[in-house]
Amino acid sequence: EIVMTQSPATLSVSPGERATLSCRASQSVSSNLVWYQQKPGQAPRLLIYGASTRATGIPARFSGSGSGTEFTLTISSLQSEDFAVYYCQQHNNWPRTFGQGTKLEIK
């Protein structure tokens, strides 16, 4: 199975600043990488699919990049509602493995 590794585990950033989250796959997943946001007590929300395409209704401050084994989620100017846990998931192979998550917290 493909192992997805996210870094860092926790990221402390001030509102208005940029956040950069990383996700690495143990083997190539092409561009079949998605990002989710999860807030406490809520189901995950799809942010990015195809490594770089924003899902419906996702603000432009969220952007994704990468292909193969290295991926990045960037939030350009953090808003209060962006502080949450972010997960990457590969949709290239079965099983559809998730990263362990990055908790984005207020600095």
Added chain:
Amino acid sequence: EVQLVESGGDLVQPGGSLRLSCAAFGFTFNSYAMSWVRQAPGKGLEWVSAISGSGGRTYYADSVKGRFTISRDNFKNTLYLQMNSLRAEDTAVYYCAKDSISSSSGFDFWGQGTLVTVSS
């Protein structure tokens, strides 16, 4: 409006069985693959199982293979997860999730989750 509503979560003893259901509304159910994803208390997301739109293809995580069975009833617009030989490590909130525009595009809608607790 797309809605996914899970049910069936409960407290069950180790070795026991449980069947989860996910009722789907607001989209052409048989056109989309569906998955179950779980989240143990305080932990990350774990993909559990998936089924194609027709129900002809199924996929499982190694951790549940041979114990869990995914199925769907496209007339009732309902997804199921039959869980047998339950273990303490199966304790989690179980979400059903709908594939996006293609199977490689992620899950665009999720249910609210149903809690399964395996304990004596």
